Amino acid sequence: xxATKRNSVAAGAGEQARYAQALARLEQRARLxxxxxxxxxxxxxxGLDPLIGLLPGIGDLAGLLLSLHLVVxxxxxxxxxxxxxxxxxxxxxxxxxxxxxxxxxAFDVYWKANSRNAALLRTYLHQxxxxxxxRRRWLTRGLLVVLAGLVVVLLGLAGYSLWxxx
Numbered sequence: 001x002x003a004t005k006r007n008s009v010a011a012g013a014g015e016q017a018r019y020a021q022a023l024a025r026l027e028q029r030a031r032l033x034x035x036x037x038x039x040x041x042x043x044x045x046x047g048l049d050p051l052i053g054l055l056p057g058i059g060d061l062a063g064l065l066l067s068l069h070l071v072v073x074x075x076x077x078x079x080x081x082x083x084x085x086x087x088x089x090x091x092x093x094x095x096x097x098x099x100x101x102x103x104x105x106a107f108d109v110y111w112k113a114n115s116r117n118a119a120l121l122r123t124y125l126h127q128x129x130x131x132x133x134x135r136r137r138w139l140t141r142g143l144l145v146v147l148a149g150l151v152v153v154l155l156g157l158a159g160y161s162l163w164x165x166x
Contacts, residue, residue: 013034017127019077019128019129020127022073022077023077023118023121023122023125026070026073026074026121027118027122028070028120029066029069029070029114030070030114030115030117030118031047031115032047032048033047033048033063033067033114034046034047034049034112034113034115035047035068035112035115036048038074042111045109046108046109047064047112047114049063049066049067049094049108049113049114050105050108050109051107052066053098053104053105053108054105055072059103060095060098063094063095063098063108064091064095067091067094067095067113067114067117068091070087070114070117070118070121071084071087071088071091071117073164074087074117074120074121074124077121077125078128079121079124079125080121083120083121083123083124086120087117087120087121090111090113090116090117090120091113091117092113093113094107094108094113097111116133
C-alpha cells in the first residue's frame with residue numbers, strides 16, 4: 001500500500017473505529033478457539049479448536065472452517081496478500097498436522113493458528129493505521145547546503161594557499 005493510501009486510511013477516525021471493532025471481535029474468536037481454557041496448575045491453555053478436533057471425521061473439518069472464517073474476515077478488512085498468505089499457511093499447517101490422531105490435537109494446543117493469525121492481522125492493521133512518517137526533505141537539503149559550503153570554503157583555502165602566497 002502506498003504512503004498516500006496509508007495516510008488516507010490513517011486519517012479516517014471512522015475507519016479506525018471499524019478496524020478496532022473488527023479486530024477485537026476476531027481476537028475474541030481466536031481466544032475462544034485457541035486459549036479460552038487452562039489446564040489447572042499449569043500454564044497450558046487451549047480452546048475449542050483442539051476439542052472439536054477430537055470428534056472423528058468432522059472435527060478437523062469444522063476446525064478448518066472456523067479458522068478459515070478468520071482469514072476471510074481479514075480479506076474483508078483489506079489485509080495484504082502477504083498477510084493473508086501467512087494466515088493461510090498457519091491454518092494449513094495446523095489442519096494437516098491436526099489430521100494425525102491425538103498428536104494432531106496436541107499440536108493444535110501448541111500451534112494456536114487462530115491466535116497467530118489475529119496477531120498477524122493486528123500488526124497489519126496497525127501498520128496501515130499509523131501515518132507514514134513525514135519526509136525530511138529539509139534535512140537532506142540542509143545537509144547539501146552545508147556540504148556545498150564546506151566545499152567552497154575548502155576550495156577558497158586551497159586557492160589562497162596556492163595563489164595567495166605567491
